[in-house]
Amino acid sequence: MNSGPIVRIEGLTRRFGPIVAVDRVDLEIARGELFALLGGSGCGKTTLLRMLAGFETPDEGRLFIDGQDMTDVPPYRRPVNMMFQSYALFPHMDVAANVGYGLRRDGVKAAEIAERVAEILTLVHLQDHAKRKPSQLSGGQRQRVALARALVKRPKLLLLDEPLAALDRKLREGTRFEMVRLQEQLGLTFVMVTHDQEEAMSMATRLAVMNAGRIAQIGTPHEVYEHPVSRFVADFIGIANIIARDGGGWMALRPEKIALSAERPGLPRTIAGRIVDVAYEGDRSLYHVETDAHGTMTVSTTNTSRSAGAAFARGQPVWLGWADESGQRLEA
Amino acid sequence: MTGRARLAFGVLAFGYAFLYLPIALVIIYSFNESRLVTVWSGFSLKWWHALFANEAMLEAAWLSLRIALVSATGAALLGLAAGYALARAPRFPGRTLFGSLVVAPMVMPEVVMGISMLLLFVGSERLFGGPDRGFLTIVVAHTTFSIAFVAIVVQARLTDFDRALEEAAMDLGATPWVTFRTVTLPLIAPAVGSGWLLAFTLSLDDLILTQFVAGAQSQTLPMRVYSSVRLGVDPQINVLATIVVTVAACALILSGWLTRRKV
Numbered sequence: 001m002n003s004g005p006i007v008r009i010e011g012l013t014r015r016f017g018p019i020v021a022v023d024r025v026d027l028e029i030a031r032g033e034l035f036a037l038l039g040g041s042g043c044g045k046t047t048l049l050r051m052l053a054g055f056e057t058p059d060e061g062r063l064f065i066d067g068q069d070m071t072d073v074p075p076y077r078r079p080v081n082m083m084f085q086s087y088a089l090f091p092h093m094d095v096a097a098n099v100g101y102g103l104r105r106d107g108v109k110a111a112e113i114a115e116r117v118a119e120i121l122t123l124v125h126l127q128d129h130a131k132r133k134p135s136q137l138s139g140g141q142r143q144r145v146a147l148a149r150a151l152v153k154r155p156k157l158l159l160l161d162e163p164l165a166a167l168d169r170k171l172r173e174g175t176r177f178e179m180v181r182l183q184e185q186l187g188l189t190f191v192m193v194t195h196d197q198e199e200a201m202s203m204a205t206r207l208a209v210m211n212a213g214r215i216a217q218i219g220t221p222h223e224v225y226e227h228p229v230s231r232f233v234a235d236f237i238g239i240a241n242i243i244a245r246d247g248g249g250w251m252a253l254r255p256e257k258i259a260l261s262a263e264r265p266g267l268p269r270t271i272a273g274r275i276v277d278v279a280y281e282g283d284r285s286l287y288h289v290e291t292d293a294h295g296t297m298t299v300s301t302t303n304t305s306r307s308a309g310a311a312f313a314r315g316q317p318v319w320l321g322w323a324d325e326s327g328q329r330l331e332a
Numbered sequence: 333m334t335g336r337a338r339l340a341f342g343v344l345a346f347g348y349a350f351l352y353l354p355i356a357l358v359i360i361y362s363f364n365e366s367r368l369v370t371v372w373s374g375f376s377l378k379w380w381h382a383l384f385a386n387e388a389m390l391e392a393a394w395l396s397l398r399i400a401l402v403s404a405t406g407a408a409l410l411g412l413a414a415g416y417a418l419a420r421a422p423r424f425p426g427r428t429l430f431g432s433l434v435v436a437p438m439v440m441p442e443v444v445m446g447i448s449m450l451l452l453f454v455g456s457e458r459l460f461g462g463p464d465r466g467f468l469t470i471v472v473a474h475t476t477f478s479i480a481f482v483a484i485v486v487q488a489r490l491t492d493f494d495r496a497l498e499e500a501a502m503d504l505g506a507t508p509w510v511t512f513r514t515v516t517l518p519l520i521a522p523a524v525g526s527g528w529l530l531a532f533t534l535s536l537d538d539l540i541l542t543q544f545v546a547g548a549q550s551q552t553l554p555m556r557v558y559s560s561v562r563l564g565v566d567p568q569i570n571v572l573a574t575i576v577v578t579v580a581a582c583a584l585i586l587s588g589w590l591t592r593r594k595v
């Protein structure tokens with residue numbers, strides 16, 4: 001068995017007419033990673049995922065899976081399975097037939113198919129639903145059938161296209177933990193596409209932020225959040241105040257790294273301002289503070305006490321303060 | 333019942349009467365005892381017996397049935413291929429032209445189609461010495477005419493079809509042909525089935541096109557009926573109409589049910 005990266009992409013490019021959807025992307029994904037491709041719509045993340053699955057043929061570049069060149073291999077001969085955003089469950093087959101479909105294509109014996117289907121359905125807690133049709137399942141159950149169907153062939157690589165987008169918010173949070181648990185338990189490599197930065201941050205071991213067909217930054221969620229390399233990344237992940245640095249260039253300062261007080265604080269950097277907007281979010285409050293030095297800045301405070309409302313009112317003069325190391329210098 | 337509701341009900345009843353009363357009359361008069369088509373003189377099955385003893389009529393019916401079965405099957409296969417190509421194939425040269433040609437028989441006057449078919453068969457007879465006009469030429473003409481109806485329902489069905497289903501099958505290891513056989517075809521089968529039934533009914537009662545391409549020897553049921561009506565109407569026509577209406581109604585109901593059925 002090869003011990004190199006499970007996925008190696010070299011200069012991969014895909015054009016649709018005049019549009020370059022994926023532009024000379026280089027990427028390596030290690031075994032056992034839960035890797036997220038994160039970006040807004042049209043950034044090329046889905047096209048990149050579809051090239052990994054084999055549904056799109058790259059115009060340039062090579063794609064290796066487990067050391068083998070897969071660039072021109074059709075989807076049905078790749079050791080890769082995908083979970084679709086719409087789940088794409090076959091409506092004319094029951095849950096067991098859906099999950100067993102891939103094994104039947106491989107000519108696995110009926111007894112073994114039944115065994116492996118039962119095993120994977122137990123893993124996703126659907127052992128009692130094997131005879132149901134997809135139309136008789138809830139959204140969350142369908143999602144788990146789609147996951148089971150993609151996992152049952154034990155692919156070298158599991159691709160997930162917006163795996164949680166169709167679920168409601170409450171269910172999504174529980175499912176996140178469940179998917180991370182499955183990934184660790186099975187020791188597989190997951191590559192998922194998402195537009196939801198919270199989802200990418202909380203699930204991924206590493207993520208790639210994409211913009212206009214290119215990878216803007218690759219790193220762990222912590223690296224990408226605390227050490228963004230560009231204004232685009234700083235702005236895309238969470239909220240960032242992008243302010244001019246003394247020596248030229250730019251710096252990103254997260255709202256929670258700024259201290260907000262009525263009196264001038266004893267911090268290396270302080271500026272005066274006035275609150276122009278307050279957004280109370282329950283666990284925290286967000287303030288828009290008008291400053292002379294840097295325009296409108298966003299600052300957050302954690303609401304640790306249960307006293308009514310936010311600590312500062314609209315129109316109130318305040319001081320902002322931060323330490324030099326609180327901000328991240330941006331390269332671009 | 334309010335006045336408004338009564339009026340609405342009246343309009344509805346009138347509409348139904350307008351549509352179905354003539355058919356109901358035909359069915360009732362098929363059990364008439366009288367030899368006159370329009371005068372009721374008592375219940376009898378004698379015209380039913382007469383029809384089933386009418387060799388020429390039965391022969392024509394059997395010919396029509398065989399033509400309808402073969403041409404509907406041919407149209408279903410070709411229409412499936414045409415609909416699939418129109419919905420799925422990426423751009424190919426002449427795609428727009430192909431799309432219009434497929435539906436052309438639906439809008440072209442049947443007389444025009446009849447003449448062009450006749451010219452084709454006469455020409456082929458001159459060049460290749462065949463085929464003889466009869467069963468085969470009628471089947472070819474009916475198939476050509478019905479492809480459009482199958483192609484259109486198949487294409488519509490494939491347009492609403494979630495492409496991800498086919499991609500999922502391929503992702504799970506199915507070759508394009510296996511994908512078509514195990515996923516696409518089972519899901520569009522109701523559309524193909526309802527197209528087949530439509531083609532079957534169209535073939536069964538076609539008269540104009542058939543007149544052009546049928547030889548001297550082969551008379552289909554509508555041709556036979558038409559010529560016998562010209563010689564003077566006999567209540568056997570009512571019996572025949574009753575049978576045809578029943579078969580057509582069953583086919584249409586089945587076709588509608590197949591189209592609506594959720595899979």
